[in-house]
Amino acid sequence: MAEKLNKRWVSLSKTSLDVAAAYQFLQTPAAGGIALFIGTTRQWTGSRETTLLVYESYEPMALREMHLLIDLAVRRWPISRACILHRLGEVPLAEASVLVGVATPHRPEAFEACRFLIDRLKVQIPIWKQEHFTDGQVHWIEGSEPPETTVT
């Protein structure tokens, strides 16, 4: 009997993301596959060198939206476990800013659900990144499209 319980873990934190804890959370006998995406601070964007990213969030709404995205994903794929963890404040080079993970019975839906969650997070969840460059410039990353919304 497949496990119906879909456990979830969402969080915003100012400290390093604990990848081992996320993996442990995702482990379940119901799953044959775990997909885990980790977004990290990249040093170079074209010819510009980044020294640091700083994230801020409208926290209570971001947590609500994270739950909404998992609700949507659970309706589309047989997900036993899902987590969305995002770091706030300063994230130095190479460190993780976001971790999205899912556990599903088989590999294809693990990849699909994980991709869905990170793609939607990036256009929907009220979190913003500020980029600090080596030349001392600081700017907010500004998209050109209004945030996506979930139709429930």
Add this chain to the structure above:
Amino acid sequence: MVSFEVQLYSVLRSKLAAASVNLEIHDGITAGEVLDALCHRYPLMAPYRNIMRLAVNQEYAPESRIIHTGDELALITPVSGG
């Protein structure tokens, strides 16, 4: 008239050098009218009029949503998490 505090984040918080702004509006106006009123009162917001959304009680609100006294309001410009 009712006074609302509207929370600002990211680029709007930086441009207006404030974590929130106050707006005097009539109870019962729509989210779209709130956005218009904010852009009129704070011209620095105007370039964002068509790409920002109003969050009402921590949810994205359609522009037709009616705003009532006590609602928690925040402006959400294009997001860039991840």
